[in-house]
Amino acid sequence: MFNGTLRALMVMALLQASGGVSAITPATDNPLLLSGPDPWITREGQIFYYMGTHGDRLAIRVTTDLAKLDAAQEITVWRPPATGPNATSIWAPELHRIEGKWYIYYTAAASGIAEGQEDSHRGVFVLENSSADPTTGEWRDRGRLATAHPGIDGTTFSTGGKRYFVYSPYIGPDSVLAIVAMSNPWTLTGAETIIARPDQTWERQGGRQILEGPEFLQGPNGDLFLTYSGSACWSDDYAIGLLHAKAGADPLDAKAWSKEKRPILAKNPAGNVYAPGHNGFFQMSDGTPWIVYHANPGPEMGCTSERSPRVQPVHWDEEGRPALDLPVGKSAKVLK
Numbered sequence: 001m002f003n004g005t006l007r008a009l010m011v012m013a014l015l016q017a018s019g020g021v022s023a024i025t026p027a028t029d030n031p032l033l034l035s036g037p038d039p040w041i042t043r044e045g046q047i048f049y050y051m052g053t054h055g056d057r058l059a060i061r062v063t064t065d066l067a068k069l070d071a072a073q074e075i076t077v078w079r080p081p082a083t084g085p086n087a088t089s090i091w092a093p094e095l096h097r098i099e100g101k102w103y104i105y106y107t108a109a110a111s112g113i114a115e116g117q118e119d120s121h122r123g124v125f126v127l128e129n130s131s132a133d134p135t136t137g138e139w140r141d142r143g144r145l146a147t148a149h150p151g152i153d154g155t156t157f158s159t160g161g162k163r164y165f166v167y168s169p170y171i172g173p174d175s176v177l178a179i180v181a182m183s184n185p186w187t188l189t190g191a192e193t194i195i196a197r198p199d200q201t202w203e204r205q206g207g208r209q210i211l212e213g214p215e216f217l218q219g220p221n222g223d224l225f226l227t228y229s230g231s232a233c234w235s236d237d238y239a240i241g242l243l244h245a246k247a248g249a250d251p252l253d254a255k256a257w258s259k260e261k262r263p264i265l266a267k268n269p270a271g272n273v274y275a276p277g278h279n280g281f282f283q284m285s286d287g288t289p290w291i292v293y294h295a296n297p298g299p300e301m302g303c304t305s306e307r308s309p310r311v312q313p314v315h316w317d318e319e320g321r322p323a324l325d326l327p328v329g330k331s332a333k334v335l336k
Contacts, residue, residue, distance in 0.1 A: 030328050031297075031308035032069045038092040038213075039309035041066075041282040041292045048282070049134060051093045051104075052294075052309065056080070058093050058104060058127075060135050066311065075135045078127060080108065085144055086125045087111035089118065092153050092213070092278065095134060096185075098163075102129040103185050104139070107152040119170050123147065124154030126186045142186035148178070149192075153278075156182065157216035159224060164251055166195075166226065168212040174198055175210040177228055177243070179251055195257045196243055198230060202263055203241065206232025211241075213278040217289060221320040222247030227291075229277035230263065233303035238275035239263035240293065244321065264324055265293065271329030274299050275307070281314070289314040295327055 032039075038053040050061040050069060057079045061072040080087050086108035093106040103126055110121040123144045131137025145154060151169035158164070163182040168175045169192075177196040183189045198209035213229040224245040231238045242260040249256035267274045279293035291314055294307040301307075315323045 029067075030310040030312075030330065031295075032066060032292075032311060033309055034070075035305045035307070036309035037294050037303075037305060037307040038278045039292045039294055040092075040094045040280045041290075041311070042095050042097065042280075043282050043284070044097060046285070049095050050309075051095055053091045053093070055090055057090060058106060060095065062135060077135055078104070078139050083111045085110045085121070085123065089122065094155055094280065096156060098156075098185050100130075101185075102131070102134040103127065103142075103156075104129075104134075105154045105156065107154070120150050122150050122152050122170075124151065124167055128186070145186065146188055147180070147192070151175075151178075153213045155214055155216065156185065159216075159218065159251065160248075166214040166216070168210075168214065168228075169194075173209060175208075175212050177211050177214050177226070181252065190252075193252050193254050195226075195254050196228065196259055200230070200241075200259075200261060202237060202239060202266075203230035205230075205237040206235030208232040215280055217281050217314070217322060219247075219320045219322070220316055223320055224249065224251060225322055226257070227264070227279055227281075227322075229279070233275065233277065236267055236274045236296075236299050238277045239266040240277055240279055240324075242322070264322065265291075265327055267295075268326045268329070269299070271326060272297055273310075273327040273329050274301065275303075276310075276327045289322075291324065293327075297330060 036052040040051045042049050046064050057076050059074045059076045061074050063072040089109040091107040096103045109118045113121045125144050126142045127139040128142050129137045129139050149169035151167045154167040156165050165182050166179045169178050178192045178194050180188045180192040181190045198211050211228050215227045217225040226243040230241050242264045243257045245256040274296040276293050276295040279291050292311045317323045
């Protein structure tokens with residue numbers, strides 16, 4: 001791991017190389033990397049931080065130019081213990097800056113579990129780092145979030161002065177979406193509310209009924225949006241759906257959320273894009289929201305490391321709802 005001085009020098013060099021003026025880059029090609037399931041990007045100042053699923057560790061890439069993400073060194077910041085509740089299947093990391101500290105939320109499974117029983121032993125865990133640079137300092141283990149059910153793909157957001165946690169719990173044969181209040185970034189408080197179930201045909205492809213990968217996006221009029229990925233990740237029909245709550249609504253009220261009947265981002269065979277999903281959102285320096293997601297470059301490629309990260313801008317329709325262009329294929333110029 002790099003020490004703080006060396007990391008600071010590297011960041012200065014990155015800023016100088018990119019001009020240090022704008023976090024909006026010139027055009028670049030999708031995908032950003034050849035491999036990168038469950039991608040996550042956050043921006044702090046002029047710096048983009050990228051994470052994705054590796055399975056056996058947590059790692060961060062740092063760049064001031066997303067067009068050069070593939071050239072950015074990948075820095076491993078944490079490895080799981082050999083045994084315990086978070087020893088295996090390290091998935092879906094998210095890096096959040098909350099009240100001056102860094103937090104990584106990630107999914108993990110317990111060691112020593114019989115094959116086929118792993119889902120009942122999966123949970124969401126959180127790490128905390130007080131360093132200004134998340135690739136340095138000490139990552140403190142804040143443990144497993146005390147969710148009501150085993151589950152995956154946890155995320156957090158704040159609205160109306162309150163913080164919330166959303167994840168995908170396993171309930172019977174389904175994966176659903178549930179929300180709960182937080183008293184701090186690692187502590188849940190009160191009862192969970194199930195806000196969505198896989199009740200649409202498009203959410204039940206690949207032999208499973210799945211809603212996963214929830215992500216929050218605030219609309220320009222104050223409305224609340226949660227995207228999610230529906231169906232099994234190994235299905236070409238894996239896609240991104242949308243939940244909506246009006247401005248001022250209580251996020252813990254299941255009745256406040258309405259669901260779009262069709263995905264807002266789905267496969268585009270003409271562009272050789274299949275199974276787009278597990279997205280995140282980040283902002284460019286001008287405040288424009290962008291989406292990052294993974295997809296396969298061909299059909300029937302399943303749920304493997306061949307899924308690659310792609311980005312594109314989020315548009316707002318006349319009602320203030322997020323709208324996305326067709327997912328873009330290989331060598332499509334998207335950053336402007």
